[in-house]
Amino acid sequence: MLISFLRAILLYLIVIFAVRFMGKRQISELQTSELVITFLISDIASIPMQNTSQPLVSGLIPIAVLVCCEIFVSVFMLKSSKFRKIICGSAVILINDGKLNQNELRKLRMTVDDLYEQLRQMDVFSIEDVSFAIVETNGKLSVLKKSEKQPPDASTLGITVPDAVFDSVVISSGEISDFSLSVCKLNRSWLEGVLAGEKIDLKDIFIMTANKNKEFNIIKKS
Amino acid sequence: MKKIKVAIFIFLVALATGIFNFLIVESTAKRLESYLDSTEKDPQLASEMSAFWERRxxxxxxxxxxxxxxxxxxxVIKTKTAAESGNDYFKKSQISVTRALVKTLKESDEISLKNVL
Structure with a gap:
């Protein structure tokens, strides 16, 4: 039992490392090869975890080889578009200027209901409102609405809007995030000044957010 | 670029581990087979074989x-016991059992089409 416990921890750490090593894309949008690797790694890791008479190496070696293959494949895909096309396929135009390409829909084995469902999720309720709808290589649908159906933006209306600012968490549970401070172009001395001005101790702060306009919001620990 | 270098290193380590595994199984099987051949003639070698197997x-x-x-x-332990007991029939039968098991061990790691498929 203790061996299973230790193996589980070890394999957990190795799989975490493997997925992180493969890159951020692995944990968000999966390409075909990445999806296959993720399935395989999770399956391979579980075998030596459950069966203690199976050597741990017999699980580690395939994981290492799969991760390396994935890295090599992604590097080759960067270097060769043909190779990328073979592994990932290519994007497919489903709707062009409001007209549905039925052949492509059939090839994708996608029903009209599936297409409408995805369009509705993107606030499109009629195919005629779509200028372009493309099925990306990861299976997601990208939609460009016709210009007359798109909400006007500031440049269309000819108005000037102030620069967008976003709040960043600079203190979380009493810990200062230097990264967030640098994102907001602020520094520790500014933060110390604010805390002194507000007469609040760092350890009493639950969350403090700030933006580059030096506007801040403090939530105290309850 | 650093990542690809690490990937190549991990790949080579995995390959080296595989080769080491193959070599150690091959050499162990060969040594055991030669011990089994010798044990048939000299029963004293059975304890030497047992010590070798314990290490490997x-x-x-x-x-x-x-x-x-x-x-x-x-x-291996049964072979050693049989060799020490002086019972020739028991010794011979146990040697052939061990030989069959060693053959299985060797064959399971052989780089052959049968194993790959």
């Missing part, structure tokens, strides 16, 4: 399924 089984357990190692360990 530790390393092999990193690569080979533990059930296979356990089976061979039991068979």
């Amino acid at each position: 089984s530790g390393i092999l357990s990193i690569f080979v399924h533990h059930d296979v190692i356990d089976k061979i360990t039991r068979s």
Whole structure:
């Protein structure tokens, strides 16, 4: 039992490392090869975890080889578009200027209901409102609405809007995030000044957010 | 670029581990087979074989399924006991059992089309 416990921890750490090593894309949008690797790694890791008479190496070696293959494949895909096309396929135009390409829909084995469902999720309720709808290589649908159906933006209306600012968490549970401070172009001395001005101790702060306009919001620990 | 270098390193380590596994199984099997041949003539060598297997089984357990190692360990001990008892029939039958198990161990790691498929 203790061996299973230790193996589980070890394999957990190795799989975490493997997925992180493969890159951020692995944990968000999966390409075909990445999806296959993720399935395989999770399956391979579980075998030596459950069966203690199976050597741990017999699980580690395939994981290492799969991760390396994935890295090599992604590097080759960067270097060769043909190779990328073979592994990932290519994007497919489903709707062009409001007209549905039925052949492509059939090839994708996608029903009209599936297409409408995805369009509705993107606030499109009629195919005629779509200028372009493309099925990306990861299976997601990208939609460009016709210009007359798109909400006007500031440049269309000819108005000037102030620069967008976003709040960043600079203190979380009493810990200062230097990264967030640098994102907001602020520094520790500014933060110390604010805390002194507000007469609040760092350890009493639950969350403090700030933006580059030096506007801040403090939530105290309850 | 750093990532690809690390990937190449990990790949080579995995390959080296595979090759080491193959070599250690091959050499162990060969040594055991030669010990079994000699034990048929000289029963004294059975204890030497048992000591050799005890040493090697530790390393092999990193690569080979533990059930296979356990089976061979039991068979080697029985061979040693049979050789020491002086019962020729028991000794010969036990040697052939051990030889069959060693052959299985060797064949399971052979780089052959049969194993790959």
